[in-house]
Amino acid sequence: MKNIFYFILIILTLSSCDENYKKEKIDPFQYGVASGDPKMDGVLLWTHVSVQDSTEIAEVKWEIARDSLFHDIIQSANTKALLENDHCVKIWVDNLLPDTKYFYRFKYKNETSIVGRTQTLPKKTDTVRLAIVNCSKYEGGFFNVYDAISKMEGLNAVVHLGDYIYEDGGGQKPYLPIIKKTGRKHEPSHNLVSLNDYRLRYKQHRKDSMLQNLHQKYPMINIWDDHEFANNSWKGGVDGHIGDKEGNWNNDKWNQRVENATKAYDEWIPINKNPNEPIYRSFQFADILNLNMLDTRICCRTKQASSNKELDAIAAYSSLLGDKQLNWLESSITNTNTIWNLIGNQVLVARRYLGENNKYIELDQWTGYPKDRARFLDFLAKNPEKNIIITTGNVHDAFHYKLLDGNDEKSGKLIAHEFAPGSVSSGNTGVKKTTEDRKKDSLDLVHKNPHLKWFDLIKHSFIIMEFTKNKAQIDFYQVSTIYKTKYTLKKAYSFSIKPKHKTK
Incomplete structure (x- = not known):
């Protein structure tokens, strides 16, 4: 009997050890896969390897193929996931064919990642289709916008205009009822x-299955805004750091925080740039579209004025883009022979009246930097045949503004269109207001902003832009809710633009 008892005890002990091992075992590819910054002949591939020992140098194999079953592998190699890069792996794959779908995966020990799908930019095409998104706050609700886009077919890429994460600690009063419904709390x-x-915040986002599915299906073209760093930041700091609970922030501490935020961004976002390179860059889709992604936040922006009076004093030398970036943008558009030019931009170019005080100059937007704005509008006015369209993030609400030359928003000449998608999940202006207040706000906006073509202050949305030789089609899609994962999708607004051609 004793022998039987000890035998059973040993079996139970081994079984318990096995269960503990299973509980402790980590999925090495728990953050999925992603691709980004596609070119006609190449694309960047991304993954993260979760290891038991954080000091481990993980040997990883990557493969890219023409088919999802990997019968036709065209390139493969070994690489290393290192602690110094948070065990993120980024591979630039070149020598690819234009306008071609590829499948890729990663292997670590005996584990294989999910299969990602990506595609190169077209050299010749009749149509370019992009999805435009911005402002994805984890505590704001579920990423249904990402989910809806991942279920669409026929896109060339997804363009993210910034605020991919939010830097706040969470638990802000407006979001508490949402957190209670969804259970989504910021980490840390x-x-x-x-x-x-x-x-840690990027890891929290990248565990989200809806975001993983989107990255798995389409390459993403990213730019940052302020919340990848800190709210309303500029190249030299942010007002909230002075004397608050984070401590007395001096330039050295702010520069260190920017360095930390930038490194994490470079590690976790599928972007093809060296650490010391500027993030503004362009992408060419055949002879149809030239996409220019701006940095209106960190590289070149001088400090925002704190009042209209202060703005008058510093207007002559304050800058949003800096001369180098403005020169680059003008050169990119001037020297590209595409029919359309799209500018991915973080802050609103349009001048608008807001609220009871007729707020007309928004100091954190383009209107807070009149020198750069005047030069930019002048460039738009002088280049109508470049068919420039602007898409803007940051504002959370969905807008379509006509951009007019000069400072006359009532009778100026139309020089461009500006489209801002609603946020993925960040709080919208009208969501907490009563129906009566929303109606009042809407009437106020329409009355005071005749250059405003369409807007929505409540729903979370994204834009699908389709470009052909004869038309740019702009469609706004809204999800019915972000407070539960079951939702419906509807097209809320459409607008088409005919291209202007250079006269002989």
Whole structure:
């Protein structure tokens, strides 16, 4: 009997050890796969390897094929996932064919990642289709916008205009009822400052299955805004750092925080840039579209004025883009012979009246930098045949503004259109207001902003832009809710633009 008892005890012990092992075992590819910054002959592939020992140098194999079953593997190689890069892996694959879908995967030990799908940019095409998104706050609700886009077919890429994450510690009063419904709380629960802080927030986002599915299906073209760093930041700091609970912030501390945020961004976002390179860059889709992604936040922006009076004093030398970036943008558009030019931009170009005080100059938007704005509008006015369209993030609400030359928003000449998608999940202006207040706000906006073509202050949305030789089609899609994962999708607004051609 004793022998039987000890035998059973040993079996139970081994079984318990096996169960503990299973609980501790980590999926090495728990953050999925992604691709980004496609070119006609190449694309960047991304994954993260979760290891048991954080000091481990993980040997990873990557493969890219023409078919999802990997019968036709065209390139493969080994690489390393290193602690110094948070075990993120980024591979630039070149020598690819234009306008071609590819499948890719990663292998670590005996584990294989999910299969990602990506595609190169076209050299010749009749149509270019892009999805435009921005402002994805984890605590704001479910990423139904990402889910809806991942279920669409026929896109060339997804363009993210910034605020991919939010740096706040969470639990802000407007979001508490939402958190109670969804259970989505920010990790870590304090403001992001250290490199590890930013890494943890990206990990939280990249565990989201809806975001993973989107990255798995389409290449993404990203640009950052302020919340990848800190709210309303500029190249030299942010007002919220002075004397608040994070401490007395000096330039060295702000520069360190920017360095931390930038490194985490470079690690976790599928972007093809060296750490010291500027993030503004362009993408050419055959002879149809030239996409220019701007940095209106970190590289070149001088400090925002704190009042209209202060703006008058600094207007002559304050800058949003900096001369170098403005020169680059003008050169990119001037020297490209595509029919359409799309500018991916973080802050609103349009001048607008807001609220009871007729707020007309928004100091954190383009209107807070009149020198750069005047030069930019002048460039638009002088180049009508370049068919420039602007798409803007940051504002959370969905807008379509006509951009007019000069400072006359009532009778100026139309020089471009500006389209802002609603947020993925960040709070919208009208969501907490009564129906009566929303009606009042709407009437106020329409009355005071005759250059405003369409807007929505409540729903979360994205834009599908389709470009052909004869038309640019702009469609706004709204999800019915972000407070539960079951939702419906509807097309809320459509607008088409005919191209202007250079006269002989």
